[in-house]
Amino acid sequence: MPAGSVWDRFEADPRDPAHTALRASDADRDVVLGVLRDAYAAGKVDTAEYERRVDAALEVVRLGQALPLLDDLASTRSPARRARRAPEGASVREEALATFERDLRDMRTGWVALSVLLVGIWGATSVTAGDLLFFWPVFPVLAVGVGYLSHRLNPEKHVEELEEKIARKRRRRRED
Template sequence: MSSSDVWARFEHDPRSPQAARLRASDKDRDVAFEALGEAFAEGRLDHEEYDERLTAVSTAKVLGDVVPQLQDLVPDAPTGALARRAGGSVVRPDVHEQAVAKWRSDRREAVTGFIGLSVLLWTIWAVTMLGGFPWPLFPTGFALMNLVRTVVQKQDIIEAHEKRLLKREKKALDLERQKQKELESGSD
């Protein structure tokens, strides 16, 4: 495990003030145990300090209790390396950039859907029933509402994309860990 991705492997980043008060899960403790084991194997901790930190992590109630045990072993991301959400929580910049790119794609689809649908329907109306009831108002109105929703709810949509991306990433990590455990148990 590279030290740069340790914080990302927690359910919630324990350095975040909002997450620091959340209860620590067994998975969170396992991440901390692995980081401590790696530091011990690399000689950055002596046996006594390793045991002290293991005890502190195993008795940690909230995520904030884990941070002091790892902060001098795992580098913090630079100040600008975490993107701040509107609600004050933080997310890794790569996840934020992917979510913003997905929102831009959603916006582009909404714009092209509105324009394409409008041109098509109003052309049909003009060719077939010019002067009749302007029925294309309804479908183009719905397409316009979708475009307005996409623009107005930008932050909510980006946060939903971030959550989805993080959930997908966590699922992939869990699957990778499960395969690793199966390989380790199969080789014993």
């Protein structure tokens, strides 16, 4: 997610009473889902609460409906920085390390979520079939796991790539 306040990512700030009745867009719902995904990955909400909030987020029609889903997860101060984000003015190395840690956490969360989903599907189809079927989830779980472990076991390579990318982005910003 981009830097800055969660509330800045909405088309209109849902905290503003003048905006609470405005209709929410798909992009607004995506902001809510992103915050919920990050909170789940950080262990701020458990699986049941995450699923309940995601279901509610998909039903958001008015911007004001997003507030109760985020009020205990997103800072009400503006602009709030995301947790584990490099502070303003951080070195390229610090920003690359913060980005690497966030990306690694997101990859791990995706791997676990995919594993749970696929094993659940396998289990449901096995129960329906009345017999244990071939454990096919092993292939996609291993494939995604290899990608995660590649990042986990070679952090310096990936941090260096991120440093180069961040340095290029900063140079472009200065040139503009």
